[in-house]
Amino acid sequence: MLRDLFIVYRAEIARRIQSRPFLIGLIVGGLGIAGLAKLPAFMSAHVAVEQARVVLGGAPQLTARAAQLLAHEYSIAGIQASPVPPSVERLNELGAGRFIAFRRDRRGLLVTVYSTNAASVDSPELARLLMPLQLEVGAHVDAATAKRLAAFKVTVVSATANSQSLAQVEVQRAIALTLIFFLYLLVVLNSQLTMAGVIEEKTNRIAELLVASVDPLALLYGKILAGGTLGIAQMLVWVMCAIAAGASNPHAAAAAENPADAMPFNLGGPAAAALTLTIFSSFTFFLVVGLLQFSTLFAGIGSLISRPEDLGSINAAMILPIIAALVLAMAALDVPNAPVVVASSFVPLLAPFTMFARIATDQPPPWEIGLSAGINVLALVGIALVAGRLYRVGMLLYGRLPSLRQVWTTIRG
Amino acid sequence: MLVASHLRKEFGNVVAVRDVNFTIDDGTTFGLIGPNGAGKTTTMRMVLGILTPDGGEVSWNGRTLHGAMRRRFGYLPEERGLYGRMTARDQIRYFGRLHGLSERDAATRTGEWITRLNLSEHAERPCSELSKGNQQKVQVACAAVHGPELLILDEPFTGLDPVNAEILLAIFSELRATGTTLVLSSHQMWQLEELCDAFCIVSGGENRISGTLRELRERWPTRVIRVSPGSRTTRRVLEAIEGARPLKSLIGAIQYEVPADTPFPDVLTRLVAVEAVTHFEVVEPSLHDIYLNAVEGEVRVAS
Numbered sequence: 001m002l003r004d005l006f007i008v009y010r011a012e013i014a015r016r017i018q019s020r021p022f023l024i025g026l027i028v029g030g031l032g033i034a035g036l037a038k039l040p041a042f043m044s045a046h047v048a049v050e051q052a053r054v055v056l057g058g059a060p061q062l063t064a065r066a067a068q069l070l071a072h073e074y075s076i077a078g079i080q081a082s083p084v085p086p087s088v089e090r091l092n093e094l095g096a097g098r099f100i101a102f103r104r105d106r107r108g109l110l111v112t113v114y115s116t117n118a119a120s121v122d123s124p125e126l127a128r129l130l131m132p133l134q135l136e137v138g139a140h141v142d143a144a145t146a147k148r149l150a151a152f153k154v155t156v157v158s159a160t161a162n163s164q165s166l167a168q169v170e171v172q173r174a175i176a177l178t179l180i181f182f183l184y185l186l187v188v189l190n191s192q193l194t195m196a197g198v199i200e201e202k203t204n205r206i207a208e209l210l211v212a213s214v215d216p217l218a219l220l221y222g223k224i225l226a227g228g229t230l231g232i233a234q235m236l237v238w239v240m241c242a243i244a245a246g247a248s249n250p251h252a253a254a255a256a257e258n259p260a261d262a263m264p265f266n267l268g269g270p271a272a273a274a275l276t277l278t279i280f281s282s283f284t285f286f287l288v289v290g291l292l293q294f295s296t297l298f299a300g301i302g303s304l305i306s307r308p309e310d311l312g313s314i315n316a317a318m319i320l321p322i323i324a325a326l327v328l329a330m331a332a333l334d335v336p337n338a339p340v341v342v343a344s345s346f347v348p349l350l351a352p353f354t355m356f357a358r359i360a361t362d363q364p365p366p367w368e369i370g371l372s373a374g375i376n377v378l379a380l381v382g383i384a385l386v387a388g389r390l391y392r393v394g395m396l397l398y399g400r401l402p403s404l405r406q407v408w409t410t411i412r413g
Numbered sequence: 414m415l416v417a418s419h420l421r422k423e424f425g426n427v428v429a430v431r432d433v434n435f436t437i438d439d440g441t442t443f444g445l446i447g448p449n450g451a452g453k454t455t456t457m458r459m460v461l462g463i464l465t466p467d468g469g470e471v472s473w474n475g476r477t478l479h480g481a482m483r484r485r486f487g488y489l490p491e492e493r494g495l496y497g498r499m500t501a502r503d504q505i506r507y508f509g510r511l512h513g514l515s516e517r518d519a520a521t522r523t524g525e526w527i528t529r530l531n532l533s534e535h536a537e538r539p540c541s542e543l544s545k546g547n548q549q550k551v552q553v554a555c556a557a558v559h560g561p562e563l564l565i566l567d568e569p570f571t572g573l574d575p576v577n578a579e580i581l582l583a584i585f586s587e588l589r590a591t592g593t594t595l596v597l598s599s600h601q602m603w604q605l606e607e608l609c610d611a612f613c614i615v616s617g618g619e620n621r622i623s624g625t626l627r628e629l630r631e632r633w634p635t636r637v638i639r640v641s642p643g644s645r646t647t648r649r650v651l652e653a654i655e656g657a658r659p660l661k662s663l664i665g666a667i668q669y670e671v672p673a674d675t676p677f678p679d680v681l682t683r684l685v686a687v688e689a690v691t692h693f694e695v696v697e698p699s700l701h702d703i704y705l706n707a708v709e710g711e712v713r714v715a716s
Contacts, residue, residue, distance in 0.1 A: 004511065007507075007510045007511055008511075011507055015496065015498070015499070018498065201494075204494035204495065204496070204497065205490075205492040205493055205494030206493075206494035206495055206496060207494070208458075208463070208488075208490040208492060209488065209489075209490055209493070209494070209508070209552070209555060209556070210511075211463050212458075212461050212463055212483065212486070212488040212490070213483070213484075213488075213508055213511040213512055214511045396458070396463065396464075406425070
């Protein structure tokens, strides 16, 4: 069976790659994701306005001098005597995106920037602006020490993840929304292509010749795996488009909450902080699971259709769960902990969308993510068994659609 | 040897095959005949393992049929189709691979079949651009490219012009000569009569009659005697045969239906004694007559 499955898989990939819907999806998707990569740069322009307003904190003689030095590049929203950063809410109230803390120790001047958008901090430039202050603070030291002091670094720390600025929340939401949209597109496109392939084989009457040559299950699973592979390939092409179009940002890794969680490629701007490896890998996992679940279901149901007039009604009914999943995922972006969202993130067919949306916008407990993944992988096996039974019978079924009772009898075997 | 015994298949409340039995010897050509809806296609699908019988079983060389055996079979279904965008060569090769051929063997045999079926000019064209006849040839190649031990052909001549039908007939004869067991279903009785060694006529999902043409004829109860000239004296001799029944006369000849066990040499002797007989013929029933009789359940006159 594996050999047959592989032969069908190869042939299916060759056939699908040449199909118009696949090519259109690939190009349109590529352009879309390239647009997404450019979006952060576009949004950065808006965020930069906020990032240009800063609050200074520390000893008055230090902050006063720093205010003079930074006045050309920054708008000083406030000065406080303590180097302890205020809350993000307070920064938001002042319309500031950064708090710059000044301390003095035996090494000279210590500057720490607390930013709501850490990726946008140009620390070398800030160091350059503050260099005179550093030298003044360390004027009593010798030239060699002064030279060493001149190479001081600015530490950049992101504002806490749980209290992001409105701008960053917007960026993260935009990223999640876009990925959910692509998840939807990939699932719909590939499921429809799989179903269309099954129906084509029925309507052009090659199905009987095929099932006489090869086990129908090898035929079905070969098709589904080919669809899944092409879905992943489409996504990879889209990612490459994103890399190609993404703005260069040397601080992407530092911008992530945890540098180890930074993406291996760099979208630049606020997206670099929002699109983490965790989000990307969960997107990939739920994309694969969602694709396979829906493709298998569509193929099984598609095998029951032989008349063009039935295609529209069945198609509409089949699309409903995907739309429901999309709507719930949208809701998850706003209220990730709503009971209906949490519940649906364990339900097969819905979970690939809603659990991903929760991961992209919140931090669901790891056990919930694991449970959802487990349930959905098991559900995929169940869907494959049911679709296999339908397909075995459906491929030779012509004429009127079978009744639900007949379908149920077939599923029960 | 393929043995189908007491095959039964139901779809819901419909009994598609009630009780079909036949035995096909290796290397022979077998005609499975019956009217539309008789259960032929369902029977073929059960033989191929596409459908699981609800009753009875199919065995191949003494072993109950299982899924892997279908690799050794070939099938040309009545409802035919091809992948429209795939080229004829790719299509044949694909089916060769599905039937277990290696990549290399599939390519080699595909080339051979393309040459054999005069498809060289069309081999690299998408199948949707081929004529119906050429599409049908591609389908036959798809069914036979792997050199099946048993090839089942459901209405193989439908839609073919006489030239292409002759090409197919020649190919089936070649396959038979190389030991391939053929199972044919067709409504073209004359072609079956020419090709098949044995027949099974099914109707209403069950066997009506089966055997070689000779055996089927032996079971036919009447024969037709055709005599020229159709004079009063020759009529009188024929009417004297017990159970004789006059049939519509032909130009210059008369015809009588008589019992099959009539002593025909005696009849000829009597005719020659009374008239200068120029033509005497005992007409055997054709497959067509036997088929109609078996299906409609009434004795028909040999034509």
